[in-house]
Amino acid sequence: MNAPLEDSLTPQIRVEDDRTGLSITTLRSALADNLFYIQGKFPGTATKNDYYMALAYTVRDRLLQRWLNTTQTYRKNVKVVCYLSAEFLIGPQLVNNLINLGIYAKIRQAVEESGLSLQELIEQExxxxxxxxxxxxxxxxxxxxxxxxEIPAIGYGIRYEFGIFDQEIRDGWQVEITDKWLQYGNPWEIARPEEYVEVKFGGRSEHYYDEKGNYRVRWIPDRVVKGVPYDTPILGYQVNTANTLRLWKAEAIESFDFQAFNIGDYYGAVDAKIVSENLTKILYPNDEVIQGKELRLQQQYFFVSCALQDMIRLLLSTEVSLETFHQQFAVQLNDTHPAIGVAELMRLLVDEHRIDWDKAxxxxxxxxxxxxxxxxxxxxxxxxxxxxGRLLPRHLEIIYEINQRFLDRVRMKYPRDLGKLSRLSLIDESGERYVRMANLACVGSHAINGVAELHTELLKKTVLKDFYEFFPEKFANVTNGVTPRRWMVLSNPRLTRLITEKIGDRWITHLDDLRKLETLADDASFRQQWRQIKQETKGDLAAYIRKKLDIIVDPKSLFDIQVKRIHEYKRQHLNVLHVITFYNRLKHDRDLDITPRTFIFGGKAAPGYFMAKLIIKLIVSVANIVNNDPDVRDRMKVVFIPDFNVTLGQRIYPAADxxxxxxxxxxxxxxxxxxxxxxxxxxxxxxLDGANVEIREEVGAENFFLFGLTTEEVYGLKARGYRPFDYYNQNAELKAVIDLISSGFFSHGDVDLFKPLIDNLLYRDDYMLLADYQSYIDTQEKVSQAYRDRENWTRMSILNVARMGKFSSDRSIREYAQKIWKVEPVPVELLQLCPGGQ
Ligand code: CR1
Known part of the structure; x- marks a missing residue:
């Protein structure tokens, strides 16, 4: 990969010493030094990974000035955004840091002059x-x-020892392999064991009167775990700001089990250690379905408590009163996973810092x-x-208290409306009793948002309807966005260079600038270059597919791609119905003049989600038949790319038509x-779902292939009584597709294999594939026709890119900053330099 852009150094950096200088000579000797002093290897015995590590440290060294100075700046009474999330899928760090530092080309030169390949080292990460x-x-x-x-921020989360599993496909089935991402060390993090905090679990609460006669509660836990922070720098694009991602690892408190040790129970003491460390061992691999496991609640409470204690400590280290906590920190709850924070902050303020309830x-x-x-x-x-209550006895009391006060207000507003009361309650009492985390989050927050306009509207009308009616002023929408640094500059260097050549590089931080490409859509030579780049990028993906999967795909065919988690609502199986329809048409008319397509899939299924795993099996089974059928050769291929992750996304998104x-x-x-x-x-x-609605609005209906029922129509059809079997009966082509799967054609004659999936479609079809089938097929036909007109297709492609400005995460973050967090940028000056730098 070539440098996406010319190197451009951030002007403010004034620190150049032997360790962090940027001349090629200094970079080369830094690389050699790190190999020797950190990896402990001579060049002759060093592995590729050793070299990668040495390079990573070389880059990290060049980041530290900015990072430490950023941390210093934030100690000075500025409002800090704390983003609480059980997940941070940050992707590989090396190239991103090179780009944000503006030293990609220099590093490449230094690496190559040292006789190494930068690309090979990048692939080690x-x-x-x-x-x-x-x-x-x-x-x-x-x-x-x-x-x-340049907004002051800390990301707080969990340092899972094992992240999302690696996916292998064996005999068409997904197999999960433990993700040992830490096995060779992680050069991007710095442990801060001295900044540990303690987190309590279990036991009971004790109510008492203090020395002044005030009523107090203290929590007597039966277990205490240590939270140790590991910090990763998150450098901005060509600015001095490097915020911190602080992830917590659970460790045992040695002293706690000394008792067991002293009475000779050495194993018992070690057991306690293992139990504590299990807390942050593994990420739960479920997407959008709760597993309700005790360990998961422990994880949630653990990292949230660590984070809030960390914030309080930070604040108290600055002379500022704890009562200004909300002026110092804006805490965002990324879904309900950290919602326990509401009760935990109340506990910390009321029980531990003796602030009275109303103020707290x-x-x-x-x-x-x-x-x-x-x-x-x-x-x-x-x-x-x-x-x-067993895990967090005091928090349960606090939640009851919050609930009682809240429901008193509800009663005041809606006297005698028992339905409202029971729906708004933080406790679900319809059967077995539960704490409802979304209700806790809604009551304990000043702002509630959905992630796309349609989604926010539906929240107000459905799941959070009662809350919306009770406090409409809390609701807002913030449509999601993605960072153009990783998802364009890093992943698509060719297109980045072309765009920058034409409109300059301001678009990288002001994505609306892409509008300037609009006029170029009418320029034939620009279209030619655009097409050429897409072709080369597809060639790269084709080479990857050939190398990894031994499948030959034609980069000239239409690359039709669906990559995302496998889920019934995402309807990868609707895509499969089209694949088989396409196949059947070719089989029935071998001379059919069809637009050749490569159907590409990727995504992981939750390990316990049978139907999702069966969908993967179906995709791979269809691929095996289709790819080996000489009748359709050269006109269609089907590929399931295993182990979809951020790194693969970087290869795949740029290659899609x-x-x-x-x-x-x-x-x-x-x-x-x-x-x-x-x-x-x-x-x-x-x-018309999620942000698709807004993407279509931006790029223009004529540049978007719309199909299917609207949300209203889905609700309407469900209400009238949806009968998927009728669609099957009345649509010959659909029937042929379903029957072909049922016949065992894709499963070596096994007629039972896909029965659960087929029966589900015919008799339930909760996600209405059959209702949307015809519209999907017709629209796919339009896609095929449109692709034949290469000039117009390219035009549409350019216009899509030109109109994507809205979907930069910079825009989303500006909205959060203004509407919700009320924070301002705080530029970082590099004031305090390391001794060697002065
Ligand atoms: C949603 O399914 C959305 C992302 C980020 C997912 C997806 O549509 O883009 O969140 N939700 O907002 C999710 O993972 C647990 O819920």
């Missing part, structure tokens, strides 16, 4: 897979934008804001009271892959 999908990746894009916009509640409500990321009912977190965004209307909160594809020049085939 293990990405930290600390997230499942969109939610975790969004958090990562937001950190990038916060730093680039004012602080809490003005501190927190809550983002909802899904409408799926199975994703709404709730915890059985019994479990909750067509982006599949085909969820059932009303189900996808926003989607962000849809933005990455379109930003890289793919056209979208999609439903």
């Amino acid at each position: 293990e990405e930290p897979g600390l997230g499942n999908g969109g939610l975790g990746r969004l958090a990562a894009c937001y950190l990038d934008s916060l730093s680039t916009l 509640w004012h602080i809490t409500q003005n501190t927190f804001a809550f983002t909802n990321h899904t409408l799926l009912p199975e994703a709404l977190e709730k915890w059985p009271i019994e479990l909750f 067509l982006s599949e965004q085909i969820s059932t209307a009303g189900k996808e909160a926003s989607g962000t892959g849809n933005m990455k594809f379109a930003l890289n020049g793919a056209l979208t085939i999609g439903t």
